[in-house]
Amino acid sequence: xxxxxxxxxxxxxxxxxxxxxxxxxxxxxxxxxxxxxxxxxxxxxxxxxxxxxxxxxxxxxxxxxxxxxxxxxxxxxxxxxxxxxxxxxxxxxxxxxxxxxxxxxxxxxxxxxxxxxxxxxxxxxxxxxxxxxxxxxxxxxxxxxxxxxxxxxxxxxx
Numbered sequence: 553x554x555x556x557x558x559x560x561x562x563x564x565x566x567x568x569x570x571x572x573x574x575x576x577x578x579x580x581x582x583x584x585x586x587x588x589x590x591x592x593x594x595x596x597x598x599x600x601x602x603x604x605x606x607x608x609x610x611x612x613x614x615x616x617x618x619x620x621x622x623x624x625x626x627x628x629x630x631x632x633x634x635x636x637x638x639x640x641x642x643x644x645x646x647x648x649x650x651x652x653x654x655x656x657x658x659x660x661x662x663x664x665x666x667x668x669x670x671x672x673x674x675x676x677x678x679x680x681x682x683x684x685x686x687x688x689x690x691x692x693x694x695x696x697x698x699x700x701x702x703x704x705x706x707x708x709x710x
Contacts, residue, residue: 578619579608579609579617579618579619580617580618580619580623581615581616581617581618582596582597582607582615582616582618585618585622585623585626588623589623589626589627589630590630591626591630596626599626599629599639600616602639602643603643604625604629604639604642604643604646605622605625605626605629606622607622608621608622625646628645628646628649629642629646632645635666635669636669636672636673637665637669641665645658645661645662648661696709697709
């Protein structure tokens, strides 16, 4: 699981550091990209098919090559996905980011979406709490039936 704060920094920042804390600027093949982002090559290919990410170039042998920019973008996509954003909304955010607006404008848009997401989650939690209460009540009722040796048609309880 990605660190949400770190992942969201990718939304607003275009830099990725290598393991030594230095700016990473070399190209990498899809496997290395996926490994550095903590995902699979299949996911990277899927995001490419969906138009969310594209290689910076291909080798003469047809291998995909990615640079720091694509790693940054992939980390952002994964972070937003974990927060519950669907791929269409992620496309919109990527488009806004690519239009060269300010970090504040992009942050305001993402913040609005996050508040909506939080409202949805709170509604889901309330619904689940209600279901949980019903399940707990049913468990309690059935526990009272465990010692009963009466046939169903002979029982006196409700």
